[in-house]
Amino acid sequence: MFAKLKSWFTTFKPPPSPLLYMRVGPVGKDDNPLMLQFFTWDTLHDNMSWWKHFETEIPRLASLGFTQVWLPPPNKAAEPLGRGYDAYDLWDLGEFDQKGTVKTRWGTREEYLQACKVAKEHGIDILIDAVLNHKLGADKVETFQVVPVQPDNRLKDAGPAREVEGWTAFEYPGRGNKYGGMRWNREHFSGVDWDHKTRTRGIYRIISPGHKGWSRNVDSELGNYDFLLGIDIDHRHPAVREDLANWGQWILETTGASGFRLDAIKHIDRKFLLQWIQETRRRAGLKDMFVVAEYWSGNLKLVLPYIRAFKGETAFFDVPLHMNFNQASRERTRYDLRKILRDTIVQVKPNDAVTFVDNHDTVDSILASSLESWVGDNFKVQAYAIILLRGYGLPCVFYGDLYPNRECYNENIARNIALLIEARKNFAYGPTEDYNADRNCIGFVRKGDTTHKGCAVVLSNREDGYDSPGLTM
DSSP states (O other), rough: HHHHOOOOOOHHOOOOOOOHSOOOOTTTTTTTOOOOOOOOOOOOOOSHHHHHHHHHHHHHHHHHHHOOOEEOOEOOOOOOOOSSSSEETTOSOOOOOBBBBBBBBBBHHHHHHHHHHHHTTTTTTEEEEEOOOOOOOSSSSEEEEEEEETEEEEESSSSSOEEEEEEBBBBOTTTSSSSOOOOBBBGGGGEEETTTTTTTEEEEEOSSSSSSSSSSSOTTSSSSOOOSEEEOOOTHHHHHHHHHHHHHHHHHHHHHOEEEEEOOOGGGGGGHHHHHHHHHHHTOTTTTTTTEEEOSSOOOHHHHHHHTTTTTSOOOOHHHHHHHHHHHHHHHSSSSSGGTTTTTTHHHOOGEEEEEEOOTTTTSTTOOOOTTTOOHHHHHHHHHHHHHHHSSSEEEEEHHHHHHTTTTOHHHHHHHHHHHHHHHHHHOOOOEEEEEEETTTTEEEEEEOOOOOOEEEEEEOOTTTTTSSSSEE
């Protein structure tokens, strides 16, 4: 028995820590790695395409010390100005006349690939925003059987089975058979949100012959969170799996990108997604392919099972930390800074955490989604100091905080973030030692290494007697 136990413990290996083996920047570069999300939800450039705008900014981004850029989804959307999250054709990067446009919201295929090329020349890796959960903008309707389900519990039916007309036929008339030959139809989906026959919106589970219902390998929120929006992809279908595997390899080879940001993973069959990551990594020959997943929950207890399920194949955005930042900005001086890292990914699994302050989903505006949780200006700089200067996690800076835009820009905050980025590049090295002096005043020291002196950082959220909360280095 002892010999068997010894053999089991010898062969069992804990999953690898993503940030320790995945590519976070050009090989041989010793500076701290740093990611940038180069878009907001609504912004567009006034006199050039978004891809061209990115290309012109690449030299500055490289000099600031950015090693990775997460760009918006490059695929053709269901509408001319769609962001790409309303995914119509993953294989159309702004090349074909489809959905009323050749270019995407962000520009043409040529502009996109040129920007990727220039980024690589300047030592910046590109991350593809992969929207694999759903499709929108089908070319034709099909008739099939469904059962309506309750929006707040998708495991409970909301009525009897019925026949509907659903927009589920994707024929890609502009692209033809170029790149991928698959034509999607009702066989490849598990649910829809619109019955064209009766012009009614709802959540409809497809029950036609061959369909298996909702996937069980998804988040349990709302009973079963397989369905998010639009036309829900059934990732158990062999043709679906093959088409998405082909696309993963193709998009990396076409763009020269180093990895992916995975959108909305709580709605995707996690067994499929784990296999897709592994297969894409194998096909592309990129053992260090970077992957970061969006599992949107501020509850660490819900996030940790997903981290374990993906066996070190992907890092995770630290949404719990973002929620702590949001709470700190709302509670102002009442917030105890000593608990700012409590129940976060970066606290318990630092080499799995991509830290961030805000992103395109959190912007506080009338157009924002249900994820709205904007970190207020009174705590924005302190939050960035925590993710940029501490020695744990991979930080991601938001375009909306750094660049002028109509949604959320604050010139003073942007100036301070730029200074923090410079400080990260020049001083934020070596072990981190924390000093939690007071509920309204904390600090930490980076002790430096053989080539960097290190730094000391003091953070405060006091407001009485001060013009604004403070940061000292």
